[in-house]
Amino acid sequence: MNKPYVYITRKLPEDQIKPFKDDWEIGMWESETEPVDKETLKKEARRADGLLTMLTEKIDEELLNDVPNLKVIANMAVGYDNVNVEAAENKGIIVTNTPDVLxxxxxxxxxxxxxxxxxxxxxxxxxxxxxxxxxxxxxxxxxxxxxxxxxxxxxxxxxxxxxxxxxxxxxxxxxxxxxxxxxxxxxxxxxxxxxxxxxxxxxxxxxxxxxxxxxxxxxxxxxxxxxxxxxxxxxxxxxxxxxxxxxxxxxxxxxxxxxxxxxxxxxxxxxxxxxxxxxxxxxxVPHIGSASKETREKMMNLSLQNIQSVLKDEEPKTPVH
CATH class of the missing domain: 3.40.50.720 (NAD(P)-binding Rossmann-like Domain)
Incomplete structure (x- = not known):
């Protein structure tokens, strides 16, 4: 049986993703600082079962119209105005965020x-x-x-x-x-x-x-x-x-x-x-509200845990609705 494919739109530390490598096939944008380009995001989303996104990624209705396998979008932020939540929910895709930890x-x-x-x-x-x-x-x-x-x-x-x-x-x-x-x-x-x-x-x-x-x-x-x-x-x-x-x-x-x-x-x-x-x-200052090392690592982990839960047909920890 094929592993689910999860795409991460920014390079995360290896110690964050290592615990999930046995369960998933993981694709990841190669830059820690530069956002993924639109075409790459579209291509990867088309294949993905799960997406871990940043606020810089626009997950709009156009993108969501061509994601046949996608089950979960884990947005690594409290806010999620970059995601068309209504369009996602209409397709049965769960959207999560990272409240509390930041x-x-x-x-x-x-x-x-x-x-x-x-x-x-x-x-x-x-x-x-x-x-x-x-x-x-x-x-x-x-x-x-x-x-x-x-x-x-x-x-x-x-x-x-x-x-x-x-x-x-x-x-x-x-x-x-x-x-x-x-x-x-x-x-x-x-x-x-x-x-x-x-x-x-x-x-x-x-x-x-x-x-x-x-x-x-x-x-x-x-x-x-x-x-x-x-x-x-x-x-x-x-x-x-x-x-x-x-x-x-x-x-x-x-x-x-x-x-x-x-x-x-x-x-x-x-x-x-x-x-x-x-x-x-x-x-x-450049949008550094949650930018402590400890908190950003908690946000990464919570996003990954949310994806894990959905892919196992369990309730995610922090769904947006």
């Missing part, structure tokens, strides 16, 4: 870029690197306090709750807006619920942690930035398309808000001439 790591990064933007840490590091530090002055690179300020979190899922716990350690006032009330969050004392309008207009820091949907695309737009406090800092650690980058650029450049910390962008990757990189008030 919650704390992503929350660390989200709060880290908040701190970096507020305290001008990247700008200050460059100040020394550029040999500009000649003397001390009272307001040299003076940023904004974080402690006792108000953090407004939009999207109170697992990561939002983890960020709120970190904020409490800084004696921050934490409010949240979510499509549905999270009473357990309020009972725990992590955050108070506010309307979206009130949250964006009264928070010192506004953080996007929402999934990308039709409703959240460009949720943070010019109108929203204009309603924020002039001293407010916007943080996005969710999906790039939840914000209008041009509107954010204009808001920061025009002094409508003080700055931003971004881990995500509308189109990724961005290049060094991107307009947002011209503003020292904006801290940009």
């Amino acid at each position: 919650t704390d790591t992503t929350a660390d990064l989200a709060f880290g870029i908040l701190m970096a933007a507020a305290r001008r840490i990247v700008e200050a590091a460059d100040y020394i690197r550029d040999n500009k530090w000649d003397n001390w002055s009272p307001l040299l690179l003076a940023g904004s306090d974080i402690h006792h300020k108000k953090l407004g979190i939009v999207g109170m899922g697992r990561i939002g709750q983890a960020v709120a716990r970190r904020a409490k350690g800084f004696d921050m006032e934490v409010a949240y807006y979510n499509r549905s009330r999270k009473y357990e969050v309020e009972e725990e004392g992590l955050a108070v619920y506010e309307s979206f309008e009130n949250l964006i207009s009264t928070s010192d820091f506004v953080m996007s942690l929402v999934p990308l949907t039709n409703e959240t695309e460009h949720l943070f737009n010019g109108d929203v930035f204009r309603k924020m406090k002039k001293e407010a800092i916007f943080i996005n650690a969710s999906r790039g398309k939840t914000m209008d980058e041009k509107a954010l650029y204009e808001a920061v450049k025009g002094g409508e808000i003080k700055g931003a910390g971004l881990d995500v962008f509308e189109e990724e990757p961005i290049s060094s001439d991107h307009p947002l990189l011209t503003l020292k008030e904006i801290v940009c």
Whole structure:
């Protein structure tokens, strides 16, 4: 009996895939950094029983129309807006993701870029690197306090709750807006619920942690930035398309808000001439929310375990629906 064929769209460490080699025939894209090209992905998906994909791979209806053997798509991320889940389910293909294992790591990064933007840490590091530090002055690179300020979190899922716990350690006032009330969050004392309008207009820091949907695309737009406090800092650690980058650029450049910390962008990757990189008030990092060695290895393993379960006709650990 032939082994099932599993295709992995990025090169993973040998110690991750070795436990599955007895059960599967494994194909793998040869690069750790460059995404698989569209034609190769189509060809491999046509043959595969299982796919392990990254956010860079677009698993759309066109691709899914020609995958006669495919049973499972394991997306190595929490988000899965790169996969047409409805089209997959219509074909009986199970889609899985990697929640929980990256919650704390992503929350660390989200709060880290908040701190970096507020305290001008990247700008200050460059100040020394550029040999500009000649003397001390009272307001040299003076940023904004974080402690006792108000953090407004939009999207109170697992990561939002983890960020709120970190904020409490800084004696921050934490409010949240979510499509549905999270009473357990309020009972725990992590955050108070506010309307979206009130949250964006009264928070010192506004953080996007929402999934990308039709409703959240460009949720943070010019109108929203204009309603924020002039001293407010916007943080996005969710999906790039939840914000209008041009509107954010204009808001920061025009002094409508003080700055931003971004881990995500509308189109990724961005290049060094991107307009947002011209503003020292904006801290940009390359979608590294879950990028600790420990967490990425957990994400790899969970994705592989999900494929294993489906190919054995068992329930996957983390199906998206």
